[in-house]
Amino acid sequence: MHPDDDHAERMRVLQAEQRRKSAAARNPGRGLVLVHTGNGKGKSTSAFGVICRALGWGQRVGVVQFIKGNWVTGERRFFAGFPDQLDWHTMGDGFTWDTQDRDRDIAAAEAAFARALVMMTGGRYDLVVLDEINIALRYGYLSMRAVLEGIGARSDRTSVILTGRDAKPELCEYADLVSEMQDVKHPFAAGIKAQRGIDF
Ligand code: ATP
Numbered sequence: 001m002h003p004d005d006d007h008a009e010r011m012r013v014l015q016a017e018q019r020r021k022s023a024a025a026r027n028p029g030r031g032l033v034l035v036h037t038g039n040g041k042g043k044s045t046s047a048f049g050v051i052c053r054a055l056g057w058g059q060r061v062g063v064v065q066f067i068k069g070n071w072v073t074g075e076r077r078f079f080a081g082f083p084d085q086l087d088w089h090t091m092g093d094g095f096t097w098d099t100q101d102r103d104r105d106i107a108a109a110e111a112a113f114a115r116a117l118v119m120m121t122g123g124r125y126d127l128v129v130l131d132e133i134n135i136a137l138r139y140g141y142l143s144m145r146a147v148l149e150g151i152g153a154r155s156d157r158t159s160v161i162l163t164g165r166d167a168k169p170e171l172c173e174y175a176d177l178v179s180e181m182q183d184v185k186h187p188f189a190a191g192i193k194a195q196r197g198i199d200f
């Protein structure tokens with residue numbers, strides 16, 4: 001047999017298999033839960049990409065950022081152009097990477113999650129993004145049980161994306177999708193500082 005024939009036959013088998021899977025796939029009837037984790041760049045930007053898709057379909061999106069965000073970013077500037085479709089909440093006071101006041105951080109994280117809970121359960125949003133919530137979980141600022149209960153109580157129409165390094169196993173277990181960004185190379189390691197348009 002000519003190698004090309006062999007290849008064509010293998011492709012036919014693959015295609016048939018793929019068609020069978022697509023035909024059998026169902027609609028979940030419920031929004032999905034997606035986790036973006038890992039030590040490589042791309043967790044938040046991938047979530048922003050999904051936000052673009054949702055906005056493109058006229059859907060409503062809520063974002064809660066679980067780190068103090070007092071810096072201007074390209075995404076915030078861009079998404080400010082969608083005030084009717086997108087609500088963006090950045091966690092207030094206190095929580096930064098090098099914060100010293102644990103009680104204040106916990107209060108801020110809990111307040112942000114209360115906001116997220118309203119977004120997830122209220123039935124107004126197609127997509128809710130909880131950016132860097134895995135960090136708040138890792139530091140013990142939020143309990144895994146409360147977060148799982150919250151996303152479990154989401155409206156049927158609402159999908160949720162949770163980002164941040166070190167996603168807990170219980171969360172990955174619950175989620176429909178878990179993607180792990182792997183750091184192969186990052187310019188910061190070569191002494192290059194964060195770049196406008198690439199990093200913020
Ligand atoms: P991005 O927002 O660019 O998608 P991220 O959400 O995956 O990044 P975070 O842990 O939230 O990553 O960190 C955000 C910032 O840290 C970004 O400026 C990003 O470029 C930088 N960063 C991400 N991964 C790395 C890494 N492996 N080494 C150094 N800096 C990193």
Ligand code: MG
Pocket residue numbers: 043044045132163164
């Ligand atoms: Mg991020």
